[in-house]
Amino acid sequence: GGDHAEFVDGQYYVKAVTDEDNFTLEDTDGSAWDVSSVYTTGGTVSDYPRTSAYFRQRLGFASQYNKRENVEWTAQNLHSTFTKSSNAFGYRVDESDANEIRHMMSGADVLLFTQGSVILSTSGEESFNIGNVNNIEQMAAGIDAKVAPLKMRNSIIYVQDKHSLVFDLAYTFEQDKYLGTDLTILVPHFIESATIVSWAYQSVPQPIVWCVLSNGTMIGMLYERDNNIFGWFERESSGGTGTIEDVTVTPEGADDVVYCVTKRTVDTKTRKFHETMWNRKFDDVRDSRFLDCSVSLDTPVTVSNMVEESGASVGIKVTATGHGFTENDIIEMDAVVGATEVNLNKYRVAEKGTNDFYLVKRDISEKANVTGIEADGSYVLVTHDATLDINTGDAVFVEGWGGLNPALNNLWHYAVRISDTTFRVATFGEALVSSALPVGLAPPTVPPTVVATIRKGTLEDKAAVSAYISGGEARKCLTSIAGLNHLEGETDLSACADGNYVDGLTVSSGAVTIPDAAGRVCVGFGYQSRMDSLPLDTPRSDFNGRVRTIEELLLKVYKTRGLKAGADSVTLHEMKERTDEGWNEVTKLLTGETSIDLEPEANNRGKYTLIQDYPFPATVQAVGINFSVGVGTSEGRRGRGAEE
Numbered sequence: 001g002g003d004h005a006e007f008v009d010g011q012y013y014v015k016a017v018t019d020e021d022n023f024t025l026e027d028t029d030g031s032a033w034d035v036s037s038v039y040t041t042g043g044t045v046s047d048y049p050r051t052s053a054y055f056r057q058r059l060g061f062a063s064q065y066n067k068r069e070n071v072e073w074t075a076q077n078l079h080s081t082f083t084k085s086s087n088a089f090g091y092r093v094d095e096s097d098a099n100e101i102r103h104m105m106s107g108a109d110v111l112l113f114t115q116g117s118v119i120l121s122t123s124g125e126e127s128f129n130i131g132n133v134n135n136i137e138q139m140a141a142g143i144d145a146k147v148a149p150l151k152m153r154n155s156i157i158y159v160q161d162k163h164s165l166v167f168d169l170a171y172t173f174e175q176d177k178y179l180g181t182d183l184t185i186l187v188p189h190f191i192e193s194a195t196i197v198s199w200a201y202q203s204v205p206q207p208i209v210w211c212v213l214s215n216g217t218m219i220g221m222l223y224e225r226d227n228n229i230f231g232w233f234e235r236e237s238s239g240g241t242g243t244i245e246d247v248t249v250t251p252e253g254a255d256d257v258v259y260c261v262t263k264r265t266v267d268t269k270t271r272k273f274h275e276t277m278w279n280r281k282f283d284d285v286r287d288s289r290f291l292d293c294s295v296s297l298d299t300p301v302t303v304s305n306m307v308e309e310s311g312a313s314v315g316i317k318v319t320a321t322g323h324g325f326t327e328n329d330i331i332e333m334d335a336v337v338g339a340t341e342v343n344l345n346k347y348r349v350a351e352k353g354t355n356d357f358y359l360v361k362r363d364i365s366e367k368a369n370v371t372g373i374e375a376d377g378s379y380v381l382v383t384h385d386a387t388l389d390i391n392t393g394d395a396v397f398v399e400g401w402g403g404l405n406p407a408l409n410n411l412w413h414y415a416v417r418i419s420d421t422t423f424r425v426a427t428f429g430e431a432l433v434s435s436a437l438p439v440g441l442a443p444p445t446v447p448p449t450v451v452a453t454i455r456k457g458t459l460e461d462k463a464a465v466s467a468y469i470s471g472g473e474a475r476k477c478l479t480s481i482a483g484l485n486h487l488e489g490e491t492d493l494s495a496c497a498d499g500n501y502v503d504g505l506t507v508s509s510g511a512v513t514i515p516d517a518a519g520r521v522c523v524g525f526g527y528q529s530r531m532d533s534l535p536l537d538t539p540r541s542d543f544n545g546r547v548r549t550i551e552e553l554l555l556k557v558y559k560t561r562g563l564k565a566g567a568d569s570v571t572l573h574e575m576k577e578r579t580d581e582g583w584n585e586v587t588k589l590l591t592g593e594t595s596i597d598l599e600p601e602a603n604n605r606g607k608y609t610l611i612q613d614y615p616f617p618a619t620v621q622a623v624g625i626n627f628s629v630g631v632g633t634s635e636g637r638r639g640r641g642a643e644e
Contacts, residue, residue, distance in 0.1 A: 261275075
């Protein structure tokens with residue numbers, strides 16, 4: 001009892017609840033409802049309020065049906081109680097003009113956003129009740145009906161009704177009211193033919209407002225009111241006919257994560273995709289995921305030990321509990337402490353157990369034919385043609401040995417040389433002096449039923465690797481990347497494969513094939529990020545009207561790779577990379593200063609273009625320029641400006 005209920009023809013209070021579906025009402029003046037029957041479940045959506053907010057332990061509702069200018073507040077700490085006897089109250093807002101309330105937001109006070117203006121609903125330092133509330137107009141710029149205002153760190157931004165102009169709103173002590181400015185005044189071309197239909201605020205790692213436009217593109221605004229910084233950029237969806245329909249931001253861990261709904265036509269079918277933006281909190285370029293509508297492969301397995309068993313062969317045995325690898329899988333080792341020589345190398349899995357395996361170097365020989373297999377006492381002798389020179393200590397992969405014990409077939413084995421064309425099958429952990437057949441490998445009793453072949457490989461030598469201390473990861477490397485059924489039939493996908501750029505990929509049966517096996521892969525639609533500078537301006541009046549040529553860009557970058565620059569988007573040069581990387585290391589991300597020479601082509605505007613069309617990060621923190629003015633006149637002066 002005591003809850004508030006509203007119907008089209010009036011307001012009533014709940015007098016008594018009969019059961020979960022029935023209740024009786026009384027009029028707001030305390031008289032009984034003049035309808036004898038009780039109200040059963042029903043009502044219309046128009047009974048619901050349009051907007052709500054919490055303020056000083058009250059829950060407020062505004063803009064109900066046929067009372068679009070009204071606000072109703074519950075009793076304090078009783079968010080379902082609207083009885084006046086419990087200090088709930090309501091009022092009509094009709095400052096200046098009678099406009100419907102479209103949104104409300106609370107902070108130090110309550111701001112009511114109406115169709116025609118922004119109104120402050122405040123009680124000052126007094127208690128918030130019907131006797132102390134004053135409604136004061138702040139700005140005569142109404143709000144859009146569908147796009148709610150966003151609360152920033154120390155201000156509010158909202159979309160003006162009809163025109164999609166974006167205003168910020170903050171309290172100014174000098175004028176004792178909330179005032180704002182038009183944040184879109186410098187980018188009318190973004191909204192002159194489109195309106196904002198959805199937006200969301202990402203506060204970390206960078207304060208960015210993401211806005212979806214009615215034309216299917218998205219624009220963003222970097223916004224730092226404290227430092228008087230704001231700048232706009234455009235973000236289109238790549239991949240054929242992709243258009244962005246909605247955006248939201250949700251906190252995940254230490255970051256705000258951006259999610260978009262994107263509509264694409266793939267293989268003649270139109271679908272909607274939920275896509276997220278990858279963060280930049282990584283130092284290894286192999287973790288880059290700057291591709292649209294992408295899928296990623298990265299499943300590291302933890303390594304806990306690397307040993308050579310006493311008295312055994314020269315191979316290295318890796319312990320990785322529940323690794324899930326199969327024989328002859330290609331893996332990459334990384335992050336090992338101590339035995340660092342194995343890091344970034346690719347190996348084949350040999351003689352794998354449930355929790356361990358041996359390392360065979362990735363590059364192996366071509367196939368050689370087996371000419372005979374026989375039991376010699378208690379072990380197996382293999383005779384082969386002369387195309388392979390197999391010595392004791394080599395790893396041999398056997399294929400097609402039909403009719404043999406399955407423990408021999410399609411596995412790696414340790415070879416003990418008998419002659420130029422004969423070797424004995426052993427295990428990697430077997431002592432070299434032993435001549436007995438390894439446990440579990442019974443001699444063959446019948447010859448192979450199909451042509452048998454072998455490949456020769458090389459075990460990683462313990463003597464060439466430092467002692468293992470701790471840690472490490474092993475990743476399975478693939479050339480066929482699956483999980484792309486949503487892009488079936490697409491013919492121009494790109495990939496970042498272990499930090500290398502691959503393009504021109506086609507999806508067939510839900511997968512693409514990359515040229516080299518990789519353990520960290522991201523596959524999706526590539527896109528181009530581009531920054532065009534404004535024309536070069538200098539304080540010297542004698543430069544006006546003269547031809548200006550930018551000869552060199554001096555860049556300060558952060559975690560960047562693959563950035564290109566030019567006087568236009570055609571004559572581009574890539575930034576200098578690779579400094580102290582090893583031969584087997586991918587190109588590192590660069591943080592610091594670098595330079596890019598531009599084509600010595602004069603233009604009378606002094607503009608430059610920066611482009612990133614690889615799936616790698618690029619953050620430009622500052623740009624300096626060397627330029628010349630006029631024919632044969634080299635000033636060599638530098639200008640510096642912040643670009644990010």
